[in-house]
Amino acid sequence: MKINVIIVDKKGKEPLYAPLIEHYKKIAKPFAKVEVIEVFDKEIAKAHDISPDAAQKSYTKALEKYLSSGYNVALDPSSKEVDSHDFAELLKDKTEVNLYIGGAYGFEEAFLTKCNKAISFGKITLSHKLVKIVLLEQIFRGLSINNNHPYHK
Ligand SMILES: C[S@@+](CC[C@H](N)C(=O)[O-])C[C@H]1O[C@@H](n2cnc3c(N)ncnc32)[C@H](O)[C@@H]1O
Secondary structure (H helix, E strand, O other), rough: OOOEEEEEOOOOOOOOOHHHHHHHHHOOOOOOEEEEEEOOOHHHHHHHHOOHHHHHHHHHHHHHHHHHOOOEEEEEEEEEEHHHHHHHHHHHOOOOOEEEOEEOOOOOHHHEEEEEEEOOOOOOOOOHHHHHHHHHHHHHHHHHHHHHOOOOO
């Protein structure tokens, strides 16, 4: 199984988060190949100076190409809240899952409707760097649930 975490963010290894990202990718390996893909370009940077709407549209443009294959799930604080079992169910019996983390202004509705699902991890807004770690932990937890691994108690 392949799981792609696709995030609107600049590339770069922050010393604070990079070891945790590598840790979760490594422990998930027996169940899935997890890849983190950062997406950021000049158009997104420019759009941030124009308006929130322009920023959201630029995210859609940059992310759209990933929608053509796999099961697509957007992370959106305003969408339906899921628990760890609901999340595990989303990963179950899939060959490829793409999980999208938005930029500073979240996603436009048009992008959310193009995804198979939009989910929330609760009403709090997490920074996109922190949500990446929470998501990676939930991916490992979900894979553990689906594979009867003792990590999830
Ligand atoms: C800094 S947040 C953007 C906040 C933006 N106002 C919004 O409503 O999406 C960056 C990204 O992190 C993810 N995110 C943050 N908190 C979340 C939560 N509680 N549940 C699901 N995704 C979350 C979303 O993908 C969001 O687009």
